[in-house]
Amino acid sequence: MDLLVVLSIEALRAVASLALISVGLAIIFGMMRVINLAHGEFLMLGGYAAIVATKAGINIWVSTLILAPLVVAIIGIIIERTVIRFLYGRPRDTMLATWGLSLFLVGITTTIFGNTTEGISAPAGSLQVGNYYIAAYSLIIVLIAIAVFAAIWAVFRFTRYGLIARSTMQNPEMAAALGVNPPAVYAATFGIGAGLAGLAGGVMAPITGIVPTIGAAYVAKAFITVIGGGPAVLAGTVSASVLFGAIDQIITYLSTPVIGEVALLAAAVILLRFMPQGVTGSFFRRAS
Amino acid sequence: MIEVTNLHSGYGRIPILHGIDLKMKPGEVVGILGHNGMGKTTLLRTLVGNIKATSGRIDFAGHDITRASTAERSRTGIGYVPQGRDIFPQLSVMENLKMGEIMRNGESAIPEMLDHFPVLKDLLERPGRGLSGGQQQILALARCLAGRPKLILLDEPTEGIQPSIVDLIAEKLGELRAALNLGIILVEQDIRFIRQLADRVLIIQKGVFVAEISPQQLYDREAVDAHLGI
Ligand SMILES: Nc1ncnc2c1ncn2[C@@H]1O[C@H](COP(=O)(O)OP(=O)(O)OP(=O)(O)O)[C@@H](O)[C@H]1O
Ligand SMILES: [Mg+2]
Numbered sequence: 001m002d003l004l005v006v007l008s009i010e011a012l013r014a015v016a017s018l019a020l021i022s023v024g025l026a027i028i029f030g031m032m033r034v035i036n037l038a039h040g041e042f043l044m045l046g047g048y049a050a051i052v053a054t055k056a057g058i059n060i061w062v063s064t065l066i067l068a069p070l071v072v073a074i075i076g077i078i079i080e081r082t083v084i085r086f087l088y089g090r091p092r093d094t095m096l097a098t099w100g101l102s103l104f105l106v107g108i109t110t111t112i113f114g115n116t117t118e119g120i121s122a123p124a125g126s127l128q129v130g131n132y133y134i135a136a137y138s139l140i141i142v143l144i145a146i147a148v149f150a151a152i153w154a155v156f157r158f159t160r161y162g163l164i165a166r167s168t169m170q171n172p173e174m175a176a177a178l179g180v181n182p183p184a185v186y187a188a189t190f191g192i193g194a195g196l197a198g199l200a201g202g203v204m205a206p207i208t209g210i211v212p213t214i215g216a217a218y219v220a221k222a223f224i225t226v227i228g229g230g231p232a233v234l235a236g237t238v239s240a241s242v243l244f245g246a247i248d249q250i251i252t253y254l255s256t257p258v259i260g261e262v263a264l265l266a267a268a269v270i271l272l273r274f275m276p277q278g279v280t281g282s283f284f285r286r287a288s
Numbered sequence: 289m290i291e292v293t294n295l296h297s298g299y300g301r302i303p304i305l306h307g308i309d310l311k312m313k314p315g316e317v318v319g320i321l322g323h324n325g326m327g328k329t330t331l332l333r334t335l336v337g338n339i340k341a342t343s344g345r346i347d348f349a350g351h352d353i354t355r356a357s358t359a360e361r362s363r364t365g366i367g368y369v370p371q372g373r374d375i376f377p378q379l380s381v382m383e384n385l386k387m388g389e390i391m392r393n394g395e396s397a398i399p400e401m402l403d404h405f406p407v408l409k410d411l412l413e414r415p416g417r418g419l420s421g422g423q424q425q426i427l428a429l430a431r432c433l434a435g436r437p438k439l440i441l442l443d444e445p446t447e448g449i450q451p452s453i454v455d456l457i458a459e460k461l462g463e464l465r466a467a468l469n470l471g472i473i474l475v476e477q478d479i480r481f482i483r484q485l486a487d488r489v490l491i492i493q494k495g496v497f498v499a500e501i502s503p504q505q506l507y508d509r510e511a512v513d514a515h516l517g518i
Pocket of ligand 1: 323324325326327328329330371
């Protein structure tokens, strides 16, 4: 029984982590059709922002939950204004440009921070469940993911920005004819996607530590999740995260983490073989 | 209110409009009649700014808007109801209406629009794509008017719509243009509809206006056909 609780919490943590590291990519791809190959580096930058700020004496929650997303959102908006905006409607060029950007970001952070792992210790200590101890931070990640997804949903559903963003993604020319300035909407949406990547990077930093090349590990999982999720941005990310996160965690428990990740990949391949449109492309008609 | 001078535009390097001239007074309704592919939609899209003019000039409400963005033109009071209506398919009817006034300050015009177009009242929560063609046309018109434009560009509002709704739209437009002193550029192929509303009618052929006729002259089918180039 206790073991079951512990395993469930770990599985939830895996699902929540996957959802968090993927959602920024999902928003940028789902709403703007931009395939951001620098997504992993956005996470990496969020991780560094959190670690640097924490080590400079700033409260760890402020560093991970506020500064990391803010810093990366600003970087994202700058990148959108200087690079991405010239490439809308040209997916191949966008992929090349963001790939180049990812190399550039890895290079520049290696120059600044060196090629060693930096870390901060996870806050909040541990919880006892029967004879087991688990990191309280695992539960906190789950709560953060729930809060983040609820907030994103509410912003797109109920705010003025959300309405403008959804209309622009559906028909930019018509939105413009109603007075909306699509380039500003794109910049803001890219900034939000980048900021969410920064948040995820910050939240994961205490667990994984950070090296300049950590983005490569993140970006593959995030892509699998986004593609597996299909067209509905939020519902897709959540359902693919649940599926892949749970499989990863169960196999990891039965064998090793490496085999768990292989199982995740295999699950994705099988899923896309039978549901090429992803989970939400097959089960839900409506993209939100 | 709007003055178009020697306007040229097209798609990529293919020219479509070859020197359009048009001058309208506030509150005037100008009909534009022309066959398929003559450049009617291209003209309206160039006026709203979705296509850039390659040369010529557009003045609206005393400003040169030739180089202004679509959004800026909308905010100065140009409303657009495109061919095919362009309802946001995944937004509800209410959200579509809200988009109509999203950039306007002041009181919402939505209650007033629902009074003008009561059919929309029962559809507010429906997604745009769930509406019939006629309902979408009414919604597109209401969405446009919610922004309180001074001039609206209507692209074939009767296309593919059942006669009862065509009559309703004609009646409402007649009523509202008088009440709001609304200028209208009405692109139509439905001669009866254009006759009901237009103060004068311009005939477009291959990207230029070739004739101006009065609505009464529209009764003379042979003369109209001659102008249209049949
Ligand atoms: N996106 C486009 N790219 C290239 N050419 C186009 C495009 N849209 C229209 N055209 C061409 O421009 C010309 C004028 O088209 P336009 O849509 O303005 O005609 P129209 O008068 O509105 O016709 P209809 O009555 O069928 O709506 C046509 O020859 C058409 O093939
Ligand atoms: Mg047309």
